[in-house]
Amino acid sequence: AQSVTQLDSHVSVSEGTPVLLRCNYSSSYSPSLFWYVQHPNKGLQLLLKYTSAATLVKGINGFEAEFKKSETSFHLTKPSAHMSDAAEYFCVVSGTVSNSGYALNFGKGTSLLVTP
Amino acid sequence: ETGVTQTPRHLVMGMTNKKSLKCEQHLGHNAMYWYKQSAKKPLELMFVYNFKEQTENNSVPSRFSPECPNSSHLFLHLHTLQPEDSALYLCASSQSPQGAGANVLTFGAGSRLTVL
Numbered sequence: 001a002q003s004v005t006q007l008d009s010h011v012s013v014s015e016g017t018p019v020l021l022r023c024n025y026s027s028s029y030s031p032s033l034f035w036y037v038q039h040p041n042k043g044l045q046l047l048l049k050y051t052s053a054a055t056l057v058k059g060i061n062g063f064e065a066e067f068k069k070s071e072t073s074f075h076l077t078k079p080s081a082h083m084s085d086a087a088e089y090f091c092v093v094s095g096t097v098s099n100s101g102y103a104l105n106f107g108k109g110t111s112l113l114v115t116p
Numbered sequence: 117e118t119g120v121t122q123t124p125r126h127l128v129m130g131m132t133n134k135k136s137l138k139c140e141q142h143l144g145h146n147a148m149y150w151y152k153q154s155a156k157k158p159l160e161l162m163f164v165y166n167f168k169e170q171t172e173n174n175s176v177p178s179r180f181s182p183e184c185p186n187s188s189h190l191f192l193h194l195h196t197l198q199p200e201d202s203a204l205y206l207c208a209s210s211q212s213p214q215g216a217g218a219n220v221l222t223f224g225a226g227s228r229l230t231v232l
Contacts (some may be wrong), residue, residue, distance in 0.1 A: 009156075032219055034219075034220075036223075041125075041225065041226075042225050042226075043120065043122075043206060043208075043223030043224045043225045043226055044206070044208075044221075044223040045223070046220060046221075046222075049220065090159070094219040103161075104161070104219060104221070105158070106158040106159040107158060108156065108157065108158050109158075
């Protein structure tokens with residue numbers, strides 16, 4: 001079975017400093033991995049996805065993530081945090097496909113706080 | 117506004133009430149999903165519909181009754197709910213459950229349900 005573990009439930013950074021949100025995955029085969037962001041009172045929005053092409057994936061709003069098979073990690077980073085980045089971030093692994101589609105396993109989320 | 121619209125955004129109901137949540141997608145997708153988001157828990161998949169046919173019921177209690185009249189509309193009928201059913205209910209859609217882009221979901225903003 002596929003699963004993800006988000007290592008921090010809360011992360012606080014100052015505006016203009018780097019962001020690192022950590023995610024480890026467990027999968028019996030090469031997974032597809034995603035990061036979604038959820039702003040207050042909004043639905044989840046796809047930030048980026050990894051599907052076995054380049055290991056460094058660039059997403060929207062300056063975010064990127066690096067797939068490291070040896071470390072089973074897919075950490076999300078951004079060089080400089082902006083106040084608008086304050087939100088909940090979800091790491092997701094895609095499992096096997098069935099009639100109901102791909103089983104998506106969501107992490108519990110990391111709440112990012114950006115202080116002035 | 118995203119391509120997936122959910123109404124109402126907020127709903128308060130008693131345990132004996134009957135209400136419905138509505139979801140509409142304007143993306144031409146063929147698969148639609150209901151997820152439950154509770155505080156401090158990973159997103160829980162409830163139901164999947166593929167071309168109007170239900171393909172997944174993730175052991176959801178019968179007090180939740182989904183309906184998918186066409187590929188663009190999805191309902192969640194609620195009756196005799198319990199206080200522990202209070203949560204954010206998210207609707208999502210994808211191109212299809214198995215094809216290219218199947219594991220990329222577009223989410224609505226959610227319906228915040230409070231059961232008294």
